[in-house]
Amino acid sequence: MNKLWGGRFQKTPEKWVDEFNASISFDKELVEEDIQGSLAHVEMLKATNIIEEEEADSIQKGLQSLLEKAKNNELSFSVKYEDIHLNIEKLLIDEIGPVGGKLHTGRSRNDQVATDMHLYLRKHVQHILELIQSLQKALIEKAEDHVETILPGYTHLQRAQPISLAHHLLAYVWMLQRDKERFSESLKRINVCPLGSAALAGTTFPIDRQLTAKLLEFDRVYPNSLDAVSDRDFIVEFLSNSSLLMVHLSRFCEELILWCSQEFQFVEMDDTYSTGSSIMPQKKNPDMAELIRGKSGRVFGHLISLLTVLKGLPLAYNKDLQEDKEGMFDTVKTIEGCLEIMTGMIRTLKINKEKMEQSVNEDFSNATELADYLAKKGLPFRKAHEVVGKLVYLCIEKGIYLKDLSMAEFKEANELFDEDVYEVLNPYTAVNKRNSEGGTGFSEVKKQLQLAKSLIY
Numbered sequence: 001m002n003k004l005w006g007g008r009f010q011k012t013p014e015k016w017v018d019e020f021n022a023s024i025s026f027d028k029e030l031v032e033e034d035i036q037g038s039l040a041h042v043e044m045l046k047a048t049n050i051i052e053e054e055e056a057d058s059i060q061k062g063l064q065s066l067l068e069k070a071k072n073n074e075l076s077f078s079v080k081y082e083d084i085h086l087n088i089e090k091l092l093i094d095e096i097g098p099v100g101g102k103l104h105t106g107r108s109r110n111d112q113v114a115t116d117m118h119l120y121l122r123k124h125v126q127h128i129l130e131l132i133q134s135l136q137k138a139l140i141e142k143a144e145d146h147v148e149t150i151l152p153g154y155t156h157l158q159r160a161q162p163i164s165l166a167h168h169l170l171a172y173v174w175m176l177q178r179d180k181e182r183f184s185e186s187l188k189r190i191n192v193c194p195l196g197s198a199a200l201a202g203t204t205f206p207i208d209r210q211l212t213a214k215l216l217e218f219d220r221v222y223p224n225s226l227d228a229v230s231d232r233d234f235i236v237e238f239l240s241n242s243s244l245l246m247v248h249l250s251r252f253c254e255e256l257i258l259w260c261s262q263e264f265q266f267v268e269m270d271d272t273y274s275t276g277s278s279i280m281p282q283k284k285n286p287d288m289a290e291l292i293r294g295k296s297g298r299v300f301g302h303l304i305s306l307l308t309v310l311k312g313l314p315l316a317y318n319k320d321l322q323e324d325k326e327g328m329f330d331t332v333k334t335i336e337g338c339l340e341i342m343t344g345m346i347r348t349l350k351i352n353k354e355k356m357e358q359s360v361n362e363d364f365s366n367a368t369e370l371a372d373y374l375a376k377k378g379l380p381f382r383k384a385h386e387v388v389g390k391l392v393y394l395c396i397e398k399g400i401y402l403k404d405l406s407m408a409e410f411k412e413a414n415e416l417f418d419e420d421v422y423e424v425l426n427p428y429t430a431v432n433k434r435n436s437e438g439g440t441g442f443s444e445v446k447k448q449l450q451l452a453k454s455l456i457y
Contacts, residue, residue, distance in 0.1 A: 022079040024087055026326050031075065033119040034084050035067045037112060037195060040215035042103055050106060050205050055099050062096035063103075084116070085109045106207045108199035110229040110317040115195040117328070119216065121238055122190050124332045125183050131339035132180045132245070136173050136456050138346040140449065143169040147445050150427050151266060151356035152365050161368055162360040162427040165351065166449065167440040173452050175248040182241045189234045193218035197225035200316035230316045232306065232324050239303040242331050246296035249338055253289040256345070260286050265355045270348035273341070288345060292338045299334055302327030360427040364392050366402060369430045370421070377416045387414050 039060060046056035066088060069075050081087045086109075092100035143166035153163035193216060196202070196209035202225045209221045222228030259266035269286050277283035309323045360366075367388050374384035391413050395401055403425045410417035423429055435441035438448070 019079055022082045023322050023325065024077045024079060024081065024083055026329060027084045027113075028077050028087075029325075029329050030084050030113075030116040030120055031070045031088070032067065033116040033123075034088055034112070035063050035070060036119060037115045037216065038088065038103055039063050039067075040212050041107060041195060043215055044208055044212045045102075045105060047211060048206055048208050050207065051102050055102055058096050058099055059092070059103050062092050062100060065095060066091055083109070083113075085112050106198065106203045106205035107195065108197075108229070110199050111194045111197040111225075114197075114229055114231070115193065115216070117235065117325070118190055118192065118194065118218070121234065121328070121332075122187065124336070125187060125190060125238065128332075128335060128339070129180055129183055131336060131343070132176050132183070133456060135339055135343045135346065136176050136180075136452070138343045139169050139173050139176075140452055140456065142346055142349065142351075143173075143445075143449060146351060146353070147442055147449070148428075149351065149353045149356060150360050150431055152359050152363060153440070159359075159363045159365045162365050162431050163440040164431055164442060164445050165356065166445045170445070170448055170452060172248065172252050173456075176245075177452075177455065179241065179245045179248060182244070183238075186234065186237050186241060188219070189237060191217075191219045192234075193221045194228035194231070197222060197228035200226055200229055226316045230313070230318075230321070232310055232321065235324055235328050236303070236306055236310070239299070239306060239327065239331055242335050243296075243300050243303050245335060246292075246299045246338070249342055250293045250296040252342075253293040256289045256349075257286050257293070266352055266359075268350040268352065269345065270350070272348060273345045288341050292342060295334050295338060299331050302331050357427070361403075362401060364395070364402060366425050366427060366430050367392055369424050370402065373421060373424050374414060374416055379414070379416060 042051070042056050042059045042063070045051045046053055051059075066075065075091065077084070077087045078090075081090050089100065089103060092103060094100075146165040146169070149165040150162050151165050151168070152159040153161050153168070193209065193213035195212050195216070196207050213219075213221045222231070256267065256269070258264055260269050269284070269289070271284075273286070273288040274284045275287040277285065305327055306324055309320050313320055370388040370391070371381060371384040374387060375381040379387070391402060391405065391410075394409070395405065403422065407417070407419065407421075410421055431440055432442050435444050438444065
């Protein structure tokens with residue numbers, strides 16, 4: 001038998017069974033984390049005198065050699081050895097001889113793989129936090145240039161009220177801030193050490209789990225060995241956080257896709273983030289934004305897939321848990337790529353300020369200003385709402401806007417209207433007056449910018 005676990009078996013598996021059972025095709029992604037975990041484990045075995053110092057030194061030297069080869073992409077893996085753990089152990093034995101077999105003393109592949117994934121996610125979540133912050137900075141920089149750029153705000157995808165473009169952009173800064181907080185909070189549960197739990201019940205060797213955790217810079221160890229080897233909550237949480245991040249990116253991409261259409265013309269995508277058509281020479285398609293919007297589905301799918309895998313599993317480890325990795329790897333790759341692309345799109349995005357301001361001067365998004373105007377003069381708001389609604393209908397019938405109505409027409413609708421109504425209808429005035437806390441008024445937007453910068457820079 002060539003299997004490292006083959007002593008109990010009398011038959012060799014069929015080749016297709018080996019291939020179906022093996023995970024090396026994807027868990028080789030964990031090669032550096034696997035070796036790092038092994039280096040800490042053997043250091044602990046040496047410190048506790050479980051293996052001799054000379055043997056430990058030889059194993060560490062061999063592992064360091066494999067780590068360098070891994071970083072240079074010089075290692076070759078075989079399906080015959082199933083997964084990254086057995087492949088590394090086989091390569092180590094080839095490198096230093098039979099003493100390499102002592103590396104697995106006091107541990108199992110069950111706690112080993114869990115440790116690898118904790119190390120992997122810790123590294124990538126820290127990188128994701130940096131990428132989210134870079135996107136936030138790009139949005140803040142764009143917002144600073146457009147505090148007084150006015151565009152229609154929408155509800156139900158219908159023009160609602162004029163707002164500051166900076167206010168709109170900062171809405172996504174705060175969404176991303178919540179994403180960042182969720183990922184940061186998740187590190188408390190990611191940075192826990194399962195190593196030393198062995199297969200499920202711990203080990204009879206006098207290991208020092210606290211030392212191993214310290215060497216790997218974990219905050220603490222799992223207090224229960226059964227939980228340690230079977231817990232995948234931290235991956236579910238990562239996939240959940242990633243799904244919500246992708247919701248936010250997808251929503252923004254949807255708006256950008258609309259805004260750069262001929263119907264809106266609010267923005268223009270840089271050529272770097274656009275593509276053409278194979279048949280229509282005039283086309284400039286926002287493909288990167290569309291891809292980000294589309295990739296949200298695969299991240300959602302990975303979350304549902306893992307939840308489905310976990311829902312019926314008894315304690316402790318089950319082979320089903322081999323299905324926890326591919327979705328995690330793909331999600332990391334997907335959201336890191338999306339964040340980098342999104343940041344570049346925002347930094348290079350061209351704002352059509354004139355088109356935005358033209359839009360707010362040719363719609364009824366200032367209607368609420370009229371209702372507020374009448375309410376401030378003592379008319380009950382519900383009655384003011386009715387008066388303005390009738391004026392909007394009159395404008396639609398005449399093919400004009402509220403600002404085009406004569407004073408006589410205003411007076412006919414309600415005697416409270418006066419000449420100052422035309423200033424109230426100015427979109428700039430409408431936006432500038434909305435200075436309730438968190439509102440779109442320019443002074444409030446500037447405060448919001450300062451708050452965002454204080455948290456992010």
